[in-house]
Amino acid sequence: MKISYLNLKKINAPIFKKINCNFSKISSYIAAAGRTQFEHNFSNYVNAKYCLGIANGVDAIKLSLLALDIKVGDEVIVPSNTFIGTWLPISHCGAKIIPVEPNIKDYNISPKNIEKAITKKTKAIIIVHLYGYPCDIFEIKKIAKKYNIHLIEDAAQAHGSEYLNKKIGSHSDVVAWSFYPSKNLGAMGDAGAITTNNYTLYKKIKLLRNYGSEKKYINRIIGFNSRLDIIQGIFLNEKLNCLEKWNKKREALAQYYIKALSKTKFIFPEYDSKKKLSSWYAFVIRHPKRDKLFNWLKNNGIETLIHYPLPPYKQQCYSKFFKRKKFPISDEIHNTCLSLPCNHLISKSEQKYIISKLLEFDKKN
Numbered sequence: 001m002k003i004s005y006l007n008l009k010k011i012n013a014p015i016f017k018k019i020n021c022n023f024s025k026i027s028s029y030i031a032a033a034g035r036t037q038f039e040h041n042f043s044n045y046v047n048a049k050y051c052l053g054i055a056n057g058v059d060a061i062k063l064s065l066l067a068l069d070i071k072v073g074d075e076v077i078v079p080s081n082t083f084i085g086t087w088l089p090i091s092h093c094g095a096k097i098i099p100v101e102p103n104i105k106d107y108n109i110s111p112k113n114i115e116k117a118i119t120k121k122t123k124a125i126i127i128v129h130l131y132g133y134p135c136d137i138f139e140i141k142k143i144a145k146k147y148n149i150h151l152i153e154d155a156a157q158a159h160g161s162e163y164l165n166k167k168i169g170s171h172s173d174v175v176a177w178s179f180y181p182s183k184n185l186g187a188m189g190d191a192g193a194i195t196t197n198n199y200t201l202y203k204k205i206k207l208l209r210n211y212g213s214e215k216k217y218i219n220r221i222i223g224f225n226s227r228l229d230i231i232q233g234i235f236l237n238e239k240l241n242c243l244e245k246w247n248k249k250r251e252a253l254a255q256y257y258i259k260a261l262s263k264t265k266f267i268f269p270e271y272d273s274k275k276k277l278s279s280w281y282a283f284v285i286r287h288p289k290r291d292k293l294f295n296w297l298k299n300n301g302i303e304t305l306i307h308y309p310l311p312p313y314k315q316q317c318y319s320k321f322f323k324r325k326k327f328p329i330s331d332e333i334h335n336t337c338l339s340l341p342c343n344h345l346i347s348k349s350e351q352k353y354i355i356s357k358l359l360e361f362d363k364k365n
Contacts, residue, residue: 002301003350005341008181012188019238035233039193041240046169048195050202053228054209057156057178060192062089063226064174065124067204068150070095074123079109081330082128084312085178086154090126098122099313099322101329105270107131107284111139118143124150129158129168131307131339132184132279133271137163137171144172152176157281159185160247164275169195174205179236184250184279185243191232249344250280253351257283257340260355264362267336282307283342289365290336300357305339 035053043051054060070076072094078086080099090097100113107130114125125144127135137153144151155161156178158168169175179191194205207214212223258268267286271278284307287293297304311330313322340354 001350001353003303003341003346003354005303005305005339006182006343007345008186010345011186011343015235015239015242019234032230034230034237035228038228038233038237038240041237042193043169043195045240045243046167046175046195048170048175049197050195050199052194052202052205052209053233054177054192054194055226055228056190057154057176057180057192058085058089059209059224059226060176060178060194061086061126061152061154062092063205063208063224064152064176064194064201065089065093065095066208067201068124068152068173070123070150073121075119075121077114077117077122077125079126079128079130080313080327081107081311081333082130082154083156083308084315084318085156086126086128087312087318095123096121097318097321099325099327099330101327102130102333104329104332106133107269107333108133108135109140111136111143114140115143118147118149122147122149124152126152126154127172128154128156129161131269131284132157132159132161132281133269134158134161134163134168134276134278141172150174156180157183157279159183159279159281160243160277161279162277170197173198174201179232184247184281185236185239187232188235189229189232191228191236193228246344247279250283250342251278253342253346254278254280254283256351257285257342257355261285261358261362264359265365266358266362280342282339284337284339286333286336287338287365288336290338292365293361294338296361297354297357302354302357303341306337307339308334310334 039051070093074095075098076090076095077098081102098117100117103110151172153172153175155168155175161168174196177193179187208223209226212219212221311334
């Protein structure tokens with residue numbers, strides 16, 4: 001048996017049939033109609049007042065930081081364990097990255113460690129709902145309010161995740177999204193969005209994404225070209241109709257994994273299911289012999305992924321700044337984590353086969 005981690009061709013095929021992408025019928029490739037329809041529907045889905053389609057997830061964070069006036073000399077607290085796309089926009093703004101260790105139980109940034117890292121130069125906190133597991137937003141909001149610091153959510157992996165029975169998307173000052181093809185709500189290529197309940201931020205970001213212009217050829221501020229493509233908007237709008245159903249399948253798969261492997265040496269993330277609902281962007285297990293496990297599953301026809309092999313502070317572009325810094329919890333996570341297939345295309349027989357091979361590995365190791 002061969003099981004792919006994620007088969008985007010199969011996932012997207014029904015969507016293409018529904019929208020019948022006849023591009024010759026589109027009169028303007030930059031027109032706002034397809035984009036604004038998705039923005040309206042997505043803002044309703046996440047219970048936010050405003051949504052702005054952005055070119056990609058990195059730009060979504062960058063424009064959020066700029067709209068909050070983050071600049072050279074400011075400090076921004078960010079998780080030490082995340083994809084580098086969360087860090088890069090901070091550097092693009094000229095601000096200083098302050099990495100903070102996560103909680104080993106759910107791999108999300110630790111509120112206690114956030115407060116310890118705050119200085120007079122701290123202007124913003126970026127939290128990441130890693131793998132789809134929601135952070136302790138209210139605890140972090142209290143800290144942000146106490147020190148008068150802006151709070152940004154990186155929700156690139158949290159499409160459909162919930163905190164206290166409310167969709168991720170409007171808890172903080174601003175929420176940045178990625179619709180990279182592999183996401184639960186994935187586009188055909190790069191795409192992103194920003195959601196907020198703050199009208200002032202909405203207006204400013206709207207200017208920033210469009211050359212600093214509201215009226216063509218009239219530029220009020222120095223902006224960027226970072227609009228969501230109309231074709232991506234049309235595609236995402238149709239796919240949004242499937243998201244809840246697909247996420248429920250991911251939830252069922254995740255719970256079955258946990259139940260079937262509960263008496264093994266595999267380590268699972270822990271979070272309060274009464275307060276939080278994960279979108280299960282990735283079902284991550286940990287094992288001290290991760291690389292051996294990866295090869296074992298590969299040799300048995302099971303494709304897995306490592307999210308992520310190297311944390312940002314060990315990447316060449318950042319390592320020189322953090323040579324004397326130690327992040328043992330992040331290192332532990334990055335050295336032992338492995339993502340199992342967990343999407344709506346995985347059948348019961350395929351999951352049972354995956355579990356059988358995991359149990360076999362567990363007995364031998």
